[in-house]
Amino acid sequence: MHVLVVYESLWGNTEQVARAVADKLGSVGTVDVVDSDAAPITVDGYDLLVVGGPTHAFSMTRAATRAEAVKSQSALHEPARGIREWLNLLGRPSAAIPAIAFDTRVDKPRMPGSAAKAAKHELRSMGFGTTVKQETFRVHGYEGPLLDGELERASAWADEVIAALGLGSRADR
Numbered sequence: 001m002h003v004l005v006v007y008e009s010l011w012g013n014t015e016q017v018a019r020a021v022a023d024k025l026g027s028v029g030t031v032d033v034v035d036s037d038a039a040p041i042t043v044d045g046y047d048l049l050v051v052g053g054p055t056h057a058f059s060m061t062r063a064a065t066r067a068e069a070v071k072s073q074s075a076l077h078e079p080a081r082g083i084r085e086w087l088n089l090l091g092r093p094s095a096a097i098p099a100i101a102f103d104t105r106v107d108k109p110r111m112p113g114s115a116a117k118a119a120k121h122e123l124r125s126m127g128f129g130t131t132v133k134q135e136t137f138r139v140h141g142y143e144g145p146l147l148d149g150e151l152e153r154a155s156a157w158a159d160e161v162i163a164a165l166g167l168g169s170r171a172d173r
């Protein structure tokens with residue numbers, strides 16, 4: 001079992017969730033966790049793809065929203081390539097391997113729109129298996145931190161993914 005976790009993160013909140021999910025998935029296989037700027041543009045050799053990014057303007061980030069985050073909100077990191085652009089570069093999977101998506105979003109005010117939903121839609125149209133529902137994790141303000149308990153929830157979500165996809169323990173493989 002070989003898992004690729006690709007994340008985008010301007011303040012580090014989505015990265016923390018990605019790493020919590022990756023830690024849990026490590027119980028069923030080998031996990032590579034990579035920033036969307038550095039992620040491979042093929043999933044050849046992987047059995048599961050996890051994609052996570054922050055919601056900006058009701059969807060996946062764009063160059064303009066990332067630049068705005070740095071200029072007006074003092075974001076710590078400006079990805080050159082967010083998950084939207086990475087997905088555009090990513091080749092179609094040779095087999096319909098499963099893919100799951102998550103996002104981080106501001107807690108208050110609650111706004112419609114989700115980067116995870118948009119990513120999942122894209123993944124489905126590319127031919128990935130997208131039976132597992134996307135998940136959202138909440139941050140305080142734009143910069144975070146994550147709400148208390150969100151990393152534990154990320155871990156629990158990864159457990160649900162393991163169960164839903166019927167992924168056995170590493171010892172079974």
Ligand SMILES: Cc1cc2nc3c(=O)[nH]c(=O)nc-3n(C[C@H](O)[C@H](O)[C@H](O)COP(=O)(O)O)c2cc1C
Nearest residue numbers: 009010011012013014056057058069104105106142
């Ligand atoms: C330009 C911009 C637009 C945003 N738009 C939304 C939005 O539409 N809905 C939402 O819930 N959060 C929105 N946010 C908050 C981000 O989701 C939040 O900054 C992100 O979850 C932090 O994660 P990160 O540290 O991984 O970047 C926006 C943030 C920025 C900077």
